[in-house]
Amino acid sequence: MKSTITQTIDNNADRFKAISSFIGANPELGHEEFQASSRLTEELEYHGFQVERGALNIPTAFIATFDSGKAGPVVGFLAEYDALPELGHACGHHLICMMSIGAAIGLKSVIAETGGSIRVYGTPAEETKGAKVPMAEAGLFRHVDIALMAHPYYTYEKSGESLAMDAIQYEFFGRSAHAAAQPYEGINALDAVLQLFNSVNAMRQQTKSDARIHGIISEGGKAPNIIPDYAVAQFYVRSATRKYTDELVQKVLHCAEGAALQTGCTLKTSFYEYSYDELRTNETLSQVFTDQLGEMGIDPQDIEIGKDHGSLDLGNVSIQCPTIHPFVKVVGEKHMLHTKEFRDLALQGPALDAMIFTAKALAYTAYEVISSPELLQRIKAEFAAAKK
Numbered sequence: 477m478k479s480t481i482t483q484t485i486d487n488n489a490d491r492f493k494a495i496s497s498f499i500g501a502n503p504e505l506g507h508e509e510f511q512a513s514s515r516l517t518e519e520l521e522y523h524g525f526q527v528e529r530g531a532l533n534i535p536t537a538f539i540a541t542f543d544s545g546k547a548g549p550v551v552g553f554l555a556e557y558d559a560l561p562e563l564g565h566a567c568g569h570h571l572i573c574m575m576s577i578g579a580a581i582g583l584k585s586v587i588a589e590t591g592g593s594i595r596v597y598g599t600p601a602e603e604t605k606g607a608k609v610p611m612a613e614a615g616l617f618r619h620v621d622i623a624l625m626a627h628p629y630y631t632y633e634k635s636g637e638s639l640a641m642d643a644i645q646y647e648f649f650g651r652s653a654h655a656a657a658q659p660y661e662g663i664n665a666l667d668a669v670l671q672l673f674n675s676v677n678a679m680r681q682q683t684k685s686d687a688r689i690h691g692i693i694s695e696g697g698k699a700p701n702i703i704p705d706y707a708v709a710q711f712y713v714r715s716a717t718r719k720y721t722d723e724l725v726q727k728v729l730h731c732a733e734g735a736a737l738q739t740g741c742t743l744k745t746s747f748y749e750y751s752y753d754e755l756r757t758n759e760t761l762s763q764v765f766t767d768q769l770g771e772m773g774i775d776p777q778d779i780e781i782g783k784d785h786g787s788l789d790l791g792n793v794s795i796q797c798p799t800i801h802p803f804v805k806v807v808g809e810k811h812m813l814h815t816k817e818f819r820d821l822a823l824q825g826p827a828l829d830a831m832i833f834t835a836k837a838l839a840y841t842a843y844e845v846i847s848s849p850e851l852l853q854r855i856k857a858e859f860a861a862a863k864k
Contacts, residue, residue: 477586477847481839484585485578485832488523492574492835493828495519500570500823503559506601509536512557513598516573520596523581531598532614537607538598539616542584548592549621549852551842552797553580554790556602556625566819567603568628571806571831575626578835583842590846595620599789606789609750617796621852622761622845625790626834628822629803630810632774634766635757636782638791638801639688639714640721643749646672646732648741652705662703666696668739669707675731676711686716687724710748714787718753753791756862757782758798760855761845765802768840772833798859804837806830 485492499512513536517527525540553576556569565571580596587594597616599607617623648669653662676689683689691711697704713728715721729745736743762782770776782802790801806827811817821827845852 480585481582485582489832492578496570496574500565503564506558506604509557536600540596543593544587546591549846552595552620552623554625555598558601566814568822571628575834579838582839592846605750608789609792612792617793620797623799626804628806630807632779632805633803634782635762635800635802637784638755639787640718640754641714641752641787645746645748646709647744648707650705650741653703655701655703663740664703665707666704668735668741669709671735672732688714752787753795755791756794760858762800765841768837798855804834
């Protein structure tokens with residue numbers, strides 16, 4: 477069966493590389509990925525998938541499905557294709573989307589024998605307001621048995637963890653006045669923002685080691701001789717779990733409320749981006765992917781332990797179904813993500829070859845699971861235990 481998967485992906489490798497290269501050369505920001513979404517959905521339809529465009533009324537989102545017509549597991553592959561401002565595809569999303577779509581097309585070649593169905597989720601705007609969040613809230617992953625994707629990198633790394641995150645805006649409203657002639661008539665909103673930062677900094681000693689609280693002043697006044705009547709701070713509040721992140725959010729809110737009280741300002745809070753849950757890697761499923769890399773010639777010693785890479789919207793998916801997010805080597809030099817150096821190398825031939833290699837590894841992983849009811853049960857048992 478794996479030879480059939482291999483042959484299918486190899487036979488389409490030039491098509492997959494051409495699409496990836498096109499997306500890489502035409503970067504589009506989150507929720508503006510119209511060219512990418514069009515090329516990807518057209519390719520899936522060409523290979524017999526039924527495509528729902530504009531899923532959840534998100535114009536560049538899609539869900540592509542292929543059903544074998546036989547009972548069996550539902551395999552989800554996640555595709556990302558948004559770019560970064562100014563940097564383009566410096567996170568390798570032009571590779572991610574074709575890793576997943578190539579894997580789905582490869583798996584389709586054998587699913588008539590194994591049974592089950594395949595879903596490819598086109599998930600826009602991972603870098604900003606990730607579409608996986610509303611998709612998860614709508615329950616689109618609750619009936620998926622396993623969800624897979626892989627991320628380009630400069631080395632191999634097992635699927636690890638990510639931080640839960642809330643993005644919160646604190647607006648302070650005061651009263652303007654001439655800063656020299658009548659300062660006593662003013663209520664300084666910038667003072668409230670500064671007090672918020674000082675309070676958060678004082679609080680850090682009493683937070684757990686996985687806490688990350690960082691912010692900016694996005695609005696602090698218009699001129700030095702005018703007491704600011706409006707000031708804004710935006711914060712990311714993160715930790716290793718949703719539960720502790722919620723606790724931290726309340727603590728920062730208390731700091732903001734105290735700052736408003738001390739300065740005489742009024743306070744308005746809001747979420748300015750989606751909230752991300754922590755990634756819960758399914759270790760059983762992760763090991764299957766690692767085993768496939770080993771069988772494909774990757775030395776296990778070259779596969780690093782999973783690390784924390786910040787926050788990502790796949791965490792919200794991992795709360796609903798067994799999920800993995802390994803990193804795979806696509807460049808031969810050590811360059812970090814979100815750099816021009818990584819972007820340039822990720823557009824070249826070796827990275828495209830690595831994309832095809834990874835598509836096979838993802839397809840093999842899914843095949844191992846859907847062809848082994850005992851393995852799938854172990855994956856589900858681990859997931860159920862983690863939820864409890």
